[in-house]
Amino acid sequence: MMWLFSLINRANAQTFMPTEGSDIATRVDNLYAFLIATSFISCAILIGGMVYFAVKYKRKSDNDKVAYITHDTRLEIIWSVIPLIIFLVVFAWGWIIYHDMRKMPENALEIHVTGRQWAWMTEYKNGVKSPNIVVPVGRDIKIVLSAEDVLHSLYIPSFRVKQDAVPGRYTALWFKADKMGEFHVFCTEFCGTAHSGMITKLRVVSQEEFDKWLIEESEVSLLPMAQRGAKVFQTRACASCHNVDNAAVKIGPSLHQAFGADRDLEDGEKVAVDDNYLRESILNSNAKIVKGFGPRSAMPAFQGQLSEAEVTALIEYIKTLSK
């Protein structure tokens, strides 16, 4: 039996999977290693058999004697039943792990994550919002998912978990990180223009650090207006489309030195970038589209998404980019 485990362990190193961040990830990888091993054996039998016969029975002359074998019931039963048994074993093994993945633990730390074109937003029970997901190590975390516009899918490779975020309903996933560090979070359901950029980080920190972080973040409302604006800019992932430190175009126009400048619009008009222009463009980006970014703006409308105070803070922040 030992050799089997050592085989599985060795195979594990060869699976090219990301760091295992949780116990479930290790269990998934063990099953995957078993699947790779059985697949490798199946491929060796099937492809090896094919190549062996092909070489051995290569045509020597046009009058080669060939065998006339129509079937062999015993063989056929064997090669139907053996695969079936293997399939049922991996099915059951998979079911056990899947059941644990889907069974939400009680007393888990519940965090809300919302998908939106094209950013994730994490919200904690005390009202803290963050573009990253920050969680304490060694604790059951339940992520309640929703989406504001189209389908998204939250995928954390290192934890082997993934769940679609569906507009109009809640879905959920859970994990328990047993390693501290930073892990990638991807969107894996195609959601349009900047789908490829809908990447964020999962930060796993110690419980103390997590508590400290949560308090610091909740004190954001005491910050000066422009700094609060910078926070909103970060939380809403505005930076995935707008540059702030240089004039280069990313997906939308750069905001560097934008305030106070003039902009040419799609319809040939010219407009000064002032408080009211910024306000209108944030809330309804299609109202005035900068030349070269039409006919329809790629930016989602933030009408109803941001509070009055958040819009004002954002504008104050954008003003600081023109100094």
Added chain:
Amino acid sequence: MGNAAHGSNYINAEKGLMSWLTSLDHKRIGILYFVTILFFFLVGGTFALLLRLELFAPNVNAAGQAVAGAIFKTGDTYNQALTYHGAIMVFMVIVPGIPAIFGNFFLPLQIGAKDVAFPKLNLASWYMLMIGATMAIATMFLNKVDTGWTFYTPYSIRTSGSVSLMIAAVFIMGMSSVFTGLNMIATIHKLRAPGMTFHRMPLFCWAIYSTSILQVLATPILAITLLLLIMERAFGVGIFDPKLGGDPVLFQHFFWFYSHPAVYIMILPAMGVISELLTTYSKKTIFGYTAIAYSSLGIAGVSFFVWGHHMYVSGQSELAGVIFSFLTMLVGVPTAIKMFNWIATLYKGSIEFTASMLYAMGFMFLFVIGGVTGIMLAVLPIDVHFHDTYFVVAHFHYVMVGGTLMALMGAIYHWFPKMFGKMYSEALARASFVFVFIGFNVTFFPQFILGGMGMPRRYFDYIPAYEQLNKISTVGSWLIGIGFLIGLVSIIQALRSGAKAPANPWGSKTLEWHTESPPITHNFSHEPHVTEGPYEYK
């Protein structure tokens, strides 16, 4: 010998473009499909090469944010290109491919019939495909579509592309598919030559029969789903859009209820081709005729009940996931049976490595890999990790390209002498195989590893960790491109200056080889009387 004595055949029986465009001859309609599908394949393939070129290197700016790269100026253009690559390859190449070209041309010949049961419907189905294809291609010049070939809601309702026109195009191409399916079923039931019992039919006919049942039963579901989507876009009827009280996951259920059986619409005809090629080029009777014939029907039946394995993480219940995983395992069994039977067929045969045989062996090699990775994806927690990553991209390319396209290439070379009365150059054809086969593995094998590492699909950009494997994959795509180009050259060269083909260059036993190359308009000068099975090599 009737007409044949005067050298008349289906190609030179009538002259002029109109004689082709209005022909009711199943062989001529097969050629129409051959030419048009080849063209669609070149278009879809060009998109594929461009996509791979974009992915050659990551394009990430200093802030670590993805920006559009060198080939495509914006993310939108990349998304549009991937949509057209997928939609063209699925709806215009792989679904119609083997049944419409070779099913049309050879099914009547293989069962000793003069034509299909409904020749006018047959021509109409080609025109339906053309109308649909024209509409689909027209969207490229209007508002390009960027939904992916799956049209998932609510994105497909919100996006500004000409989604309705594209969907209408797919709807019409679906009707073409239904027409062809109906025709094949009726032909098999009504037009078999005397003595051609069901159990004496070549396995290619069995495969087309199973495919046709799927086409007739499954395609209407897609049609209704697409109509609902058009109604939703045009009139705001709330079926799938949560803003209107609809359910976006319902669309996925409807879509995969067609599209999973459609996967077998794509692969079953290829399996039929493989049975023909293996028996011919090993001069051996097929091992387990009955098992292969009925496993096609078995696969067709079970394939209706596995659609939920595309939706393990969509929000469907745990129980649904478990049931779909179990049923998916059951589909694996008849597929495994076929593989074992094919390999047993080679045992004690007399194997000749023609280009067709190489493509058939290439099919088996790649299909085994596609198959075992399919089992992996059926396992629930494994799929949770791999779903919507490059692992899935690699898996379905191994099955669809490694499977169906390899069989299609094998079929082209196998039946070319019969279709055109000319021989092709084995050297060129084998060279095309070498490039396609090696290129294919270089392109798609690294994508399994990329998927394991977590690279999501439909990304025009990626984090730097994925760069090496993406580079290898792109280089592989160039090899595939060269392979298919050589293939195209070999076909053109054979058409222009190929030697005259004898009636039966491969010494095959099935009926289509027992008439002239190319066949006369009425296929056989005397109605064949069948007295034995299709593969009586002794």
